[in-house]
Amino acid sequence: MPLRLQSTAPQGHKQGTIALTSSSSGLWSELVTDASQFFADYTESTGAGMFQGGTASGRHEFAGEWTIGFVLDIRTASQGYLYRHTTADSLLLEIDSSQRIRCEVNNTEVLLEPIAGLDALTEEHVLAWASRANPATTGASDARESWIYIVNVDDFFVQRFRFTHAEVSWTAGTHYVGCASAAGALAYNEPIFEYFVDQRCQTLTEIANDWIESWTAPATEAEVERPPLPLARGSGIAEPDEFFGPVAHWASRVASHMKRRTWTPLVNRVFRSQPEIRDISHVGHPAFRFAPGSSQYIMMLGWLQVAPVPPGADRVRVKMHTRQFLLSGSAVTVGIRIYVMSRRPSGEFELAGEGQAPLEKYFTTEESSRNDTASGQGAWVASDILPIPANSDGLIYVCPAYVFDPDDDEVNDLNARLQVRALHVIPMRGNGNGDGGGTIPFGGGALGG
Amino acid sequence: MADTEYKAVDLSELDPFSPVLGPLAPNTLMRWAPTLDVMQAQDTAVAGSRRIVAWVGMNGLTQIRQPNSTTEPVDEVRVSPAIPTYPNIDQWRTKGEFRVRVTPGCMLHARCIYMPSGMTHRDTGAGNVWEPAGGFGQIRVRVTWNGDIVAGPNQFTALLEPSPLQYAQAAGEFAAHWNDLREVEIPNIRPPGFDTGAETSEHHADTEAEVLLQVRGGVRDVVWIVWEVPRAYVFDNDDAGPHAVHAASAVEVQQSPVPQTSPADGASYEENRFGTYALIDTASHQDSRLGPRIAEWSSWTEDANDQPIADNNPTDPMVQEPVSTSSTTFVGVADPDITEWSVDSPGFAVAGAHALRHHLNDSGLVVVGGVRALVPVRVWCRGRWTDTAGSAMGIVRFQTSEYEWIELEFTDDGNAEEVERFGYMASQVAPDDDNGLLIPLMRVDAGTGLLEVFEWSVDWYDAR
Numbered sequence: 001m002p003l004r005l006q007s008t009a010p011q012g013h014k015q016g017t018i019a020l021t022s023s024s025s026g027l028w029s030e031l032v033t034d035a036s037q038f039f040a041d042y043t044e045s046t047g048a049g050m051f052q053g054g055t056a057s058g059r060h061e062f063a064g065e066w067t068i069g070f071v072l073d074i075r076t077a078s079q080g081y082l083y084r085h086t087t088a089d090s091l092l093l094e095i096d097s098s099q100r101i102r103c104e105v106n107n108t109e110v111l112l113e114p115i116a117g118l119d120a121l122t123e124e125h126v127l128a129w130a131s132r133a134n135p136a137t138t139g140a141s142d143a144r145e146s147w148i149y150i151v152n153v154d155d156f157f158v159q160r161f162r163f164t165h166a167e168v169s170w171t172a173g174t175h176y177v178g179c180a181s182a183a184g185a186l187a188y189n190e191p192i193f194e195y196f197v198d199q200r201c202q203t204l205t206e207i208a209n210d211w212i213e214s215w216t217a218p219a220t221e222a223e224v225e226r227p228p229l230p231l232a233r234g235s236g237i238a239e240p241d242e243f244f245g246p247v248a249h250w251a252s253r254v255a256s257h258m259k260r261r262t263w264t265p266l267v268n269r270v271f272r273s274q275p276e277i278r279d280i281s282h283v284g285h286p287a288f289r290f291a292p293g294s295s296q297y298i299m300m301l302g303w304l305q306v307a308p309v310p311p312g313a314d315r316v317r318v319k320m321h322t323r324q325f326l327l328s329g330s331a332v333t334v335g336i337r338i339y340v341m342s343r344r345p346s347g348e349f350e351l352a353g354e355g356q357a358p359l360e361k362y363f364t365t366e367e368s369s370r371n372d373t374a375s376g377q378g379a380w381v382a383s384d385i386l387p388i389p390a391n392s393d394g395l396i397y398v399c400p401a402y403v404f405d406p407d408d409d410e411v412n413d414l415n416a417r418l419q420v421r422a423l424h425v426i427p428m429r430g431n432g433n434g435d436g437g438g439t440i441p442f443g444g445g446a447l448g449g
Numbered sequence: 450m451a452d453t454e455y456k457a458v459d460l461s462e463l464d465p466f467s468p469v470l471g472p473l474a475p476n477t478l479m480r481w482a483p484t485l486d487v488m489q490a491q492d493t494a495v496a497g498s499r500r501i502v503a504w505v506g507m508n509g510l511t512q513i514r515q516p517n518s519t520t521e522p523v524d525e526v527r528v529s530p531a532i533p534t535y536p537n538i539d540q541w542r543t544k545g546e547f548r549v550r551v552t553p554g555c556m557l558h559a560r561c562i563y564m565p566s567g568m569t570h571r572d573t574g575a576g577n578v579w580e581p582a583g584g585f586g587q588i589r590v591r592v593t594w595n596g597d598i599v600a601g602p603n604q605f606t607a608l609l610e611p612s613p614l615q616y617a618q619a620a621g622e623f624a625a626h627w628n629d630l631r632e633v634e635i636p637n638i639r640p641p642g643f644d645t646g647a648e649t650s651e652h653h654a655d656t657e658a659e660v661l662l663q664v665r666g667g668v669r670d671v672v673w674i675v676w677e678v679p680r681a682y683v684f685d686n687d688d689a690g691p692h693a694v695h696a697a698s699a700v701e702v703q704q705s706p707v708p709q710t711s712p713a714d715g716a717s718y719e720e721n722r723f724g725t726y727a728l729i730d731t732a733s734h735q736d737s738r739l740g741p742r743i744a745e746w747s748s749w750t751e752d753a754n755d756q757p758i759a760d761n762n763p764t765d766p767m768v769q770e771p772v773s774t775s776s777t778t779f780v781g782v783a784d785p786d787i788t789e790w791s792v793d794s795p796g797f798a799v800a801g802a803h804a805l806r807h808h809l810n811d812s813g814l815v816v817v818g819g820v821r822a823l824v825p826v827r828v829w830c831r832g833r834w835t836d837t838a839g840s841a842m843g844i845v846r847f848q849t850s851e852y853e854w855i856e857l858e859f860t861d862d863g864n865a866e867e868v869e870r871f872g873y874m875a876s877q878v879a880p881d882d883d884n885g886l887l888i889p890l891m892r893v894d895a896g897t898g899l900l901e902v903f904e905w906s907v908d909w910y911d912a913r
């Protein structure tokens with residue numbers, strides 16, 4: 001088995017790949033060459049399509065999960081068989097004459113859905129059928145859960161169809177790709193560029209990562225444990241070695257990956273109410289107050305949050321979503337802060353009361369003069385990493401604050417409005433970069449005191 | 450010999466740590482000390498949970514729903530609707546219902562920040578005559594435990610301080626609400642017998658909970674959360690089921706120098722906590738079982754325009770008013786100004802960076818380079834779809850990226866339904882990136898109809 005191919009080749013070459021063919025021009029004479037670990041080439045059908053019989057076909061009689069995928073052209077006149085396991089139709093995937101996706105299992109139709117967004121000219125699409133045992137099965141008729149994914153690679157229009165069906169009763173025999181018989185009957189009438197089969201139920205994210213988009217790994221200032229090895233009782237190096245050192249070593253690795261496993265956002269809110277705040281909203285209003293230590297920034301009680309901190313977390317990543325707009329006139333700057341505090345602020349001057357620790361607080365600030373005119377507009381702001389107050393005693397208090405025209409040099413303050421729409425506070429542990437660095441909470445310029 | 454029928458570990462004081470790896474390298478003999486480290490590290494993993502599983506509150510609004518009259522409350526006659534000015538002192542109202550798969554060995558704990566409670570009315574029983582009943586407020590967490598056995602609903606209540614001001618008012622000048630805040634806790638929210646009988650504890654050590662947050666009287670709650678607190682993990686000492694912790698004994702036990710499933714001469718009979726078999730079984734279960742709480746949401750609002758005061762809902766006071774749509778194209782559930790998923794729109798974080806599973810995320814094979822991440826989830830939602838003319842169903846979509854979404858269909862015309870579905874959500878790759886934004890959307894499929902959504906919960910849940 002050519003394991004090197006699996007580990008060094010990109011994209012579709014994976015450990016579970018059992019068929020992989022490719023042709024940049026969509027020629028069947030090229031598509032018949034199997035680049036999977038089986039190297040089991042197909043035979044070109046008469047005219048169009050290809051097929052495979054004997055033992056090579058038998059490996060397609062999946063015992064568990066599967067993903068069958070294509071990169072192909074589709075247009076408003078496309079039709080034909082894409083995948084057919086034996087003439088008994090154990091498994092069948094086609095685009096019918098009305099450009100609907102049609103799936104059959106055990107010679108029974110289980111999905112018939114139109115493909116949306118097709119053009120008269122061909123456009124490249126990725127089409128895949130992913131299936132797994134249905135975790136919510138109610139009986140034999142819905143023993144499996146499947147998805148059809150269709151992504152237009154030109155405009156990234158995505159369709160997903162979920163459906164359930166019975167377990168496949170495999171009929172041994174020849175299976176066909178791009179046609180219905182060795183004679184090329186009902187052949188798909190557009191080019192197919194890639195064809196792959198994996199014995200895992202792939203997610204559309206995985207398929208997109210392999211065949212559609214190239215993403216860049218996000219930069220992070222947090223210490224993150226990567227997913228541990230897929231340890232299971234039966235996954236010992238080999239059965240006779242199941243209880244030897246390497247397995248204990250694995251278990252130990254998994255244990256170190258588990259310690260942050262339950263870390264949950266401390267605040268994860270889309271606010272149910274998003275009143276339009278204005279420059280004078282706070283005047284005489286009992287729900288508003290100045291932020292602790294500030295005579296400018298204003299907090300509103302409806303935004304106040306409290307949350308327990310998981311052991312080991314030393315930072316929080318904060319951000320909030322706001323919409324700010326003008327009724328008319330010239331631009332107005334709105335300052336936004338997110339405060340992380342050791343206790344809820346009370347009292348005008350924040351002096352510690354009897355038995356009360358001093359208020360320890362950190363905040364991040366962002367100023368913007370956006371004008372989000374439409375109601376659905378807005379932006380994530382004040383995204384930053386803040387320390388967790390040391391004397392928080394296991395709980396932290398979080399509240400946004402705002403000020404219109406922080407430099408007091410604009411003339412249109414009364415026509416500006418602010419809506420606070422969402423707030424995230426996510427626990428993390430710094431990895432030594434940026435604000436996530438060090439253990440003493442006096443790192444970045446954004447920190448207030 | 451000691452009774453070994455049940456094994457338990459007290460989780461309350463444990464801090465997670467990483468065991469050393471070196472002494473467990475290949476081709477080394479089985480030795481007790483490094484193995485014990487791993488076992489104890491496994492015990493601490495679940496003890497790290499502080500997962501917030503339910504919350505309600507002012508939720509962005511600038512005011513409290515409780516009326517704040519400046520005139521003396523009086524007897525009132527109310528027929529249709531039978532709703533007095535102030536809340537019925539005897540009527541519990543639900544602000545949100547949540548579903549959570551509780552982290553093994555944890556119980557729940559509630560904390561509420563509130564202002565002193567306001568005026569109430571009481572039904573005199575004399576035919577729709579309501580009399581003022583003074584300042585009063587009470588909150589409760591009502592939980593049904595669906596573990597191996599069902600327990601509950603159990604109610605855990607806390608009395609809130611009433612306002613000492615005239616007519617139980619809230620103070621009205623600038624910052625007055627802030628200066629009048631109180632906090633109350635409801636600890637030890639757990640099934641009956643959880644900490645007294647091993648057999649009962651075992652049934653609830655790994656449980657599902659239906660959590661209702663309810664209020665009675667003139668409650669002025671600002672924010673109210675329920676989170677998990679590690680307590681104790683108990684399991685029947687056999688090898689039949691998966692174990693979320695190891696319950697390692699600190700007592701050193703002579704180990705055999707050969708690979709084993711249990712000690713040859715253990716501290717007691719039936720001792721299944723020892724040996725590498727239990728070690729990997731626990732690791733395997735933790736990998737498939739432990740994860741963050743993803744998100745939850747209730748339609749409750751303090752806005753008087755949306756939420757009647759005395760009964761949340763004219764037909765069922767235990768159910769809050771839902772959000773709704775008759776649109777055949779998507780609109781936001783949590784934010785009605787949203788019509789489609791965008792990373793720039795307001796949504797909920799899917800913070801699964803610390804709980805990525807290898808088969809979905811391995812950066813060398815599955816999603817190459819660790820550029821994106823997925824977490825397995827269970828979505829639960831309560832809604833009601835009503836067909837007026839030719840509508841096919843109501844659909845709630847939980848979308849987390851341009852490629853990943855899960856749709857729940859509501860098809861029982863005119864009746865509230867609870868719909869549950871398993872699937873995958875795009876997640877943060879690291880806790881400080883912008884991937885994995887959950888935006889719930891809703892629509893009616895075809896024709897004319899109405900879809901109402903009451904609440905939803907999303908659990909990290911691997912159904913594989």
